[in-house]
Amino acid sequence: MANLICFDFDDTIVLDNTARQLFERFAAPGWRDLEARYRAGEFSVEQYNAAALDLVEADDATLRAFALETARLRPGFLELIDWATWNDWLPVVVSNGFDLYIDPVLDAHRLDRLVRHCGRTWFAYRWRVRYDSPRGVELQEGFKLAYARAFRDLGDFVVYIGDGASDIPAARLAPVVFARSTLREQLEDQHPRLYPFETFHDVIAVLEQEAPRWYASSSSTTPAEG
Template identity: 60%
Template sequence: MANVICLDFDDTVICNNLTRAVLEAFAAGEWREDEARYERGEISVEQFNMAAFDRIEPDVTREQLESFAATQAQPREGLLELGDWATWHGWQVAVVSNGFDVAIDPVLDGLGMTRAPRHYGRTKKTYRWRVRYLSPRGIEIQRGFKVSYAEAFRNAGDFVVYVGDGASDVPAARMARRVFARSTLLTQLESMDPAPIPFETFHDVIAVLNREAEAWLESFSSTTAGEG
């Protein structure tokens, strides 16, 4: 059992959408057709990312993608302080994202967040670029990537706080004990009980954790003890 702060990456850990920026900079224009299919509900977000990443030109190198990501990312204020808070209070920060390793790794490594577990699309180039999504059991999946990790945390008995912003976060966030949300996620979970907590910076998240986390854990412990 662990206390986990589960972070989305695009528009959450960072203030911009690096996955989209990578596609706009390096993928052939047809990726927007893949996006349109996703928006119509014809394919999952994982299938969209797989199809779109396949359209990156084969002559683009991993180094180019990583360098681009490192220079384009805009980390959200208070991110490193949240990592420090987690360390001091016995929590674990984990990043779970539908984004790509070539975009996420250089950003987190550059910030010194080398100890945070990362679960994301794993990229590889042989003759052309490919991305795969692996479940916690190592099985390749094409939908439900984030929720597979949320379910694994829950099944392990972890207390999970989810922090996110988008529609792809909704199923995973519903499995968490507490949710910090902004943008689309906040709107879609407005009827959730307990209600999602709005945030703009990670300082907002830290302030609530300082006030509420101990009580959350006490309530969780008493509930799980009663279930046992």
Template identity: 35%
Template sequence: MKTVVQCDFDGTITQDDQSFLLLDTFAKGNWRQLLAEYREGNISVGHFNTKAFAMVKEDKQTLLDFIKDKVKIRAGFSELLTYCRKNGFQFIIVSNGLHFYIDAILKHIGVNNIKVFAAQAHFSSRGIDVKYMGQDGSYSESEFKETYVRSFLVNSYRVIYVGNGLSDISPAKQAHHIFARDELLAYCKEASLNCTPFVDLNDVVRGLELLG
């Protein structure tokens, strides 16, 4: 069976959530109230990001200049990519974060040729216009990550999910195996959902070796 490793970005590959760093610094408004509404289940993560980033008026380069020296990559990322490549596993990043900074961070650390699916950002003086486009080109504010898991399942892939946050819960539940930390791990424990905890991405490599 073909294997795909679908991996989150913020808080999974990176130690911190880059979008939160950007919003804390540049958002002109109470974006954390929107975050609270999302955490309470009142709005989707896509709706949260769309409304929150509309509060950011700075240009793309200003944001990239700010974030490039702040990002901390979780240990084991390079080893995970090497393991997947050697074993013929497809590795993709599917994130509710913004494509422009994910792409820039990957290039900054010398990582190329990885498929990244994330929100598209259009910059203007009115704020950042964030849009989530599904695989078929249609607008997809909710279930963005889930659509990719389902697509791989339909195409007979074994899906390995790696994530950390609330937005990872629904897609992870559909995968064959879960590597989890933080809020995703807490949910798995509460729901008695089988998963492998990880501290860094070397733990994921070791777990994949055991799964075979």
């Protein structure tokens, strides 16, 4: 059993949606039709991202450079990673975004050891992406939920931090949720430990006060009691 802090990336670790910025800059115009169909419920987020990435016309170096130029960390993120390290919490990134921008952004801040699960990309005439479950099975939907279930099944205590609709199913499985935007709106009055945040300094303040109590509570419950 581990204590995990599970982060979304776009609009959470970073202030903006890097994937959307990338599509706006480098994808053929058809990506906007794909986005509209995704918002209408025709595609999962994984299917939408794969289809939109197929329309991107730029090489790996260009995309990575663009990410480094545009992505801005949400204030307090590095401090929260330090807090987690010193307090025996494991930070993990679980994102529907792409490694081609998540990796360079995190690595640029010397976070190369930060565990990240995201879309794995490659270029073979066109850009491609694959979302694998914790068991290595390719997924067309439910990527974040698959990891949330795996963490739960291992007995991990998860603090989930996110903002969007794609975070909702995974966040529902977490004992503690820090939420912004759509995620906050959807879970308000539904989740017993839902905390709003705008910066990661807000998260640290709650963790400092509440984490010992959460840990004591989770430690007092064993699988045999269920």
